[in-house]
Amino acid sequence: MDQHRRHAGHREPLGHRAGGLQAQENSGKMNRKQLAILIVLGAAIGALGLYVSRRNAASYQSAGEGGAGKKLLPDFPINDVARIDIKQDTNELNLVRQDDSWTVRERYGYPANFQEIGDFLRKMWDLKVVQTEQIGPSQLSRFELSEESNGTNAAIRVQFKDKADKTIKAVALGKKHLRKSDSPSPFGGADGFPDGRYVLVAGGSKDVAVVSDALSEVETKPDRWLNKDFFKVEKLKSIALTHTNATNSWKLTRETENGPLSLADPKPGEQLDAGKSSPAGNALSFPGFSDVVSPETKPEDMGMDRPIVAKIETFDGFTYTLSIGTKTNQDNYYLRMSVAGDFPRERAPGKDEKPEDKEKLDKEFKDNASKLEEKLKQEKAFEKWTYLVSKWTVDPLLKERKDLLAEKKEEPKKEQKPAATNITTQPKITPPPVPALEPKKENKPVEKKPDSDQ
Known part of the structure; x- marks a missing residue:
């Protein structure tokens, strides 16, 4: 027990605690050092700000400074x-x-x-x-x-x-x-x-x-x-273009809001190119105009006597009809628009709809219907004006039918056989080989024999 008491009453020598005190002293010194650095930095930043302020003020200095700080138009109602x-x-x-x-x-x-x-x-x-x-x-x-x-x-x-x-x-x-x-x-x-x-x-x-x-x-x-607010096509369902040349006209449709576009009434061999038709799916989602045209301008001077007509329907029930005229020297096009709305008046209850959800859903439907009516009212105000719009605004609407189609791949050509004729072909006769020539013999001179009498 005494031994346990001695251990229990044991105190750590002061020398062992010195490390903790030293760490605290060092920490205090570091904090004071950091504080001093911050003070110096703050003073430098303040001096820099004062310099910039005085420099800005100096840029206005002149012979007179009377009235500085006063309102330019006092008592301006x-x-x-x-x-x-x-x-x-x-x-x-x-x-x-x-x-x-x-x-x-x-x-x-x-x-x-x-x-x-x-x-x-x-x-x-x-x-x-x-x-x-x-x-x-x-x-x-x-x-x-x-x-x-x-x-x-x-x-x-x-x-x-x-x-x-x-x-x-x-x-x-x-x-x-x-x-x-x-x-x-x-x-x-x-x-x-x-x-x-x-x-x-x-x-x-x-x-x-x-x-x-x-x-x-x-x-x-x-x-x-000018107030540059304009109409905006949202949730495009279909877009039909009627060109002055009927062969260039086309219509694209989609089944769902985010679904792919498809070519309506395709002709044999026609296939829609998704890349070429994609801009049409986003047509007039953020349109803008450059200027408005005088109401006194004659239709034939704007190409409105024979315009390209675009009809756009949305999933919200909007129908936009756009008339696109000729291009100006500034690469702008004349444009007129009209809009109609056909919105559901009542909400169709969903399958297995709970009574507690009915009030919430009815309110959401009513709020959305009010927004659609307000949008229709605002966009109706654009109908009486003729606008100048940039080329990129109407570019997707100016495409001809052929510009939306995939290019046809040419089939590899088959080797053509010579046409049959009535001329009888003679069998090919192989000539006999040329006999080899014997080497030519050299004529040696005849040796003369000596006379026997000598």
């Missing part, structure tokens, strides 16, 4: 803006608000990009001055702000008007402010890249303001401001 006029030299663009939507007047009242216009108005409301410069009228041309400048060097003049067509605010956008990069780009741009713009506010200070936004989106191009 963006909710009262009902029209935006953008002019540059002889080019003009008018964005007009009608009820809760915006339209492009130079595109026959076609809907404008509501989101983009809203972003532009909010940007102008919040835009702040980085610096100002006192510039005389004779120097305005240097900053592309002179009234006399023309072409691409002319200022872009923007007017914000209310419903009564009264100007609320007006600005002139001049030359873009460029900042040179420390490391030159291999793609050029030696003059730097735009990081701001020179702006002159009408009716305000005569000083030219510099803002920290290049405002590159402000252009007089009408197609730049």
Whole structure:
């Protein structure tokens, strides 16, 4: 028992515990060292950030800095803006608000990009001055702000008007402010890249303001401001093309949403090439348009008097009819579309459907039906317009029938036997061998015998 007590009361000598204390001390030293490194790194990063900030600010430094930090358009009532006029030299663009939507007047009242216009108005409301410069009228041309400048060097003049067509605010956008990069780009741009713009506010200070936004989106191009939402073909079931030449027409169908396409009514020897027909299966799944055409354009000027017609049906019950006209010099095609929808009004109960599942399934069916009706309503709005679409958008619809078929493999040609004739063929006679010639004997001279008398 005493022995067990001695062992039980045994304490590890201090020398054996020193290793643990030493490890803790080393760990403490390492933590302090790491902390010191982090502090140094933090200071370096802070100094770098300060340097970059000052360098950016230095790129705007000029003779005057009055007004820096203030709003470019103080008290700008963006909710009262009902029209935006953008002019540059002889080019003009008018964005007009009608009820809760915006339209492009130079595109026959076609809907404008509501989101983009809203972003532009909010940007102008919040835009702040980085610096100002006192510039005389004779120097305005240097900053592309002179009234006399023309072409691409002319200022872009923007007017914000209310419903009564009264100007609320007006600005002139001049030359873009460029900042040179420390490391030159291999793609050029030696003059730097735009990081701001020179702006002159009408009716305000005569000083030219510099803002920290290049405002590159402000252009007089009408197609730049169009709402580019378009129809979208989903769950394609069949696609039929009617060409002006009936021999080039074709129709492809599929049994299921993800099933393979097959050629309808194939002619003897015709076999569909899956690789060639695959693009047609995804036709118009993400279509887009470049521009809209004037409603006054004559059908014969667009090839709409004899168009290629595509009829597309989907598993959701949509039927699209597209008329494709001629190609323009810019490789765009004229296109018109119409859409119809035939959706089930009631859900067919499934086999062995449980009562507790009925309410959930009915709700899903109703929600889906509402989405289909809304999609149909939105796409119906595209029917009254003629669009310009890119070649790649309609390329799968321009294929001729032969372009979708597999190439026929040529059978190897059989050796042809000579045709039989009435001429009797004589048996081939083998001539006898030529006898060998005997070697020619040489004539030796006759030896003379001596006379016997001598």
